[in-house]
Amino acid sequence: MYPRPIPETARPARAAYVALVAAVLVLWLLPLVTVMLTSLRSFEEVMAGNYWGWPKSFNFIENYTAVFKQTALARYFVNSLIVTLPSVIGVLVLSTLTGYVLSRHRFPGNRLLFALFVGGNFLPAQIMMIPVRDLMVGLGLYDTYLALIIFHTAFQTGFATLFMRNFIAALPDELFQAARAEGASPWQTLWHVVVPLIRPALAALAILTFTFVWNDYFWAIVLTQSDAVKPVTAGLNNLRGEWVSAWNLVAAATIMVAIPPVAMFFLMQRHFIAGLTMGAVKG
């Protein structure tokens, strides 16, 4: 291991180390902690300008229920889920297929195709804004969940293809040679050899894609207009306009919006790290 592990016997050194890390952590998360504190303040306190001190009163229940009661935030949450989950599944399926083919099949244009996936995934969203919106309007999908699902699935497939291709390319060649020797079809190879081995990658990709799609704000405002479809990030921006200086409520909503990806991350952390390790490091 590097740096050299602090020996288990050196208890004071360990304690000092943990204290140091904790101190750095506090600094690191200070901005977020203060937002959490602000989400507990009363409106009067915010108006009086107490943004960073310890809250004078804790209004956890009042503020967080106000966010749900006075706005369509609950609706936005459901919308975000309806958009995000199918997108994640779509990305996993498509990128497993593309990643497998690009890593294990030689054909003319393989490299070009892969380059397009990778390159396209790095394009700024703005460059496709106008045509994508026109496309969705033309398909009659403007302001539907499907518009967002299709776009996110398409866009994230770029990154996911890079990820899956690298991951599958790093699997031992012998497995595929063996499969071929046994006369397995491409589909059998994919289903019986590849899929069982890429579970950690799928898990990692799932949480990454979930985070990207959930956090998207740009497309949320470009492709939707009504409350019935609008995802939670766009909803959050609504609140900013509505609650002019009720920062406590905006802060509460901000925290609410952050919870699902953070929770996802903590729940699937092992896969996340494992996936990144293999996907990125061996890539």
Next chain:
Amino acid sequence: MSHLWRRHRHWLAPTLFILPGALLFGVVIILASIETIWVSFFDWDGVGPMQWVGLANYEQLFADPQFYVSLKNNVIWLAMFMLAPPLGLALALLLNQAIAGMKFLKSLFFVPLVLASVTVGVVFTWVYDPTFGLLSLIYGWFGATAPALLSDEHLVSFAVVIAALWPQVAFCLVLFLAGLNNLNEDLIGAGRVDGARGFAMLLHVVLPQLREVSFIALAVTIIGALRSFDMVAVMTSGGPFGSSTVLAYQMYEQSIFSYRFGYGAAIATVLFAVMAVFIAWYLRTLLRPEQETA
């Protein structure tokens, strides 16, 4: 039929596998991006008819002082973002200890990575607020007045980039921690035997093993810097008076607020050209080792 399939499946099946993803990506992402280049040759307000103007949008763009402000800010973003990989590495080195409870602490460090950029923007706008902000509070302890970072045309971009660095450093941290976990213990041991320690060890034994992680961290950081939009939009709207715009934001502003879709498309095309250089570099590096082995 089944005979035909059997004979051709070695190429038919992969084709069918790749088709849905390739089609979707090709139409929605690649074709749309190319269409934008096409739009950049028109004068178009987004509603009315499009009028062919040739290169006029580009001529205007290269004469537009705002364009050079955006370009300069993109360079600032790029340069400042280069801090993310070393900072991420430093944090990773600090955190890479197997002690009870460290796992949890580590994951808390990753939190900024999963926050929406809208969230990060809102949080840092509050940090920088010259009257109430955390920064003014800290300056206050030393009896000084905090600069109004988001109001200063010379400092504003740096302030926004620092906010954007927060999740970016967390991203690099995750990568490097993964890399450190994957070090070859034998090499480290050999290094220790040879008397390498501390910085020398890092430089000569550890970093060479982190080459691939570093490359990915660097590439994603560069491209992230060039793509920057959300933070500018949320924190400054390009202000004060356009001094913090980047190309992506200027494109959005011109299209949405000024109804100049053709002009916006021209900006997007220039941004695309700049990014193409880095994307090409990334692809080359990514594909080269395989070419060598192939």
Next chain:
Amino acid sequence: MQRNTDSMAGVALATTRRRFMIGTGAVLAGGLLARPAIAQARELTIISNIGNADQRTVLQRLADEYAKASGVAVTINNMDHEAHKTAIRSYLVVGAPDICFWFSGNRMKAFVKRGLFDDISDLYEREGYKDVLGATTGALTVDDRQYGLPLGGLLWGMFYRKDVFEEKGWTAPATIEDLLKLGEQARSAGMVPVSMGTKEMWPAAGWFDHMNLRIGGLEKHLALMDGKLPYTDASLKPVFDKWEELIRADLFTPNHTSSGWEQAAAALAQKKAAMMDLAGFIKYGFPPDEVDQLAYVPFPVIDPSIARYEDFSLNSIHIPKNGKNKQDARDFLAYFYKPENLAAFLEAESAVPPRNDCPPSKDPLINAAVESMKTVVGTAQYYDRDTDPDMAQEGLKGFQEFMVKPERRDQILERLEGTRKRIFKE
């Protein structure tokens, strides 16, 4: 995101007849589900982007009442105010609603010229609106035809706290000299004379409007807005001279580009600033129990020979040309536009009712504005509503920059002149 003058004030509601889409059972939002499912054949969907909850509540109530009486299913969709400005340009062409909210004057004209708003002169005729609207009709008229109904008017001017002025023994400034004097007094009391937040830029442009109306008068101002007067014109020099004098006299909040109007209004509420240039929606920056301390005074006189012209922004409601249910849309408008309904709707944002037969308001800010309007000789709307949106974008930026760097005046004005020439094709 950038926000413009109509940010709080604006009310945009759009009734969309939308395709019901896959997977959402929630399109029929709110109380509609509770209604018996018999008369659902006709429907009217409304998108609103109203900034405050009170006003949305009123709109929802009116929609429910109308739905109950007519048997038409009414759905309200709420939209972000800024996002709506972008979205309207798509949905007016494809998937148009039956009714939408927008802004009168130039912003309306842009859509009328493209044939995207329905001519509702027949509704004016039927309901006799011209008699109760008077001159306001003009803002909704293109070539003698009406394309929308005016909603609340926002009268811009200076606001201050009565209790503060009383305590300090100050009087509201009537002339620019008074304002400068008040500035000194406020500063020596440790307060900012004029609270300013230009993060969203438009407050700087509003200040320009008001100075230009006081110095140059309405005709020249409108010529500038229509792109007929160069930004480098000599007649603008006194405006910028005076403005620079005010800036150099430290009249405005330092670092005003860091804060939005909300924070600027909060500074007034917190007694950190003496005055602020805004419209009735300033009350949203105030704690509810302190709103009654707010008082209005017109922007100070600069040249006594110039008549009183003010910025009076008028929101509006329209029927898109491509809407499907135009008859019910008209009926809903007629119901919504009944004096008592309209008044209830407008009360929430302290806007001046366009109808002269609305019941008197209980809101002193509305009454002050109504009273003050009686001496107004002519009105503009607001910089970013009066001029071309492309021009407005550059103008807002330029004025914000001027307020920070007045020494760059020539440079800024030349830039704006270049933009004007490009847009108005000279």
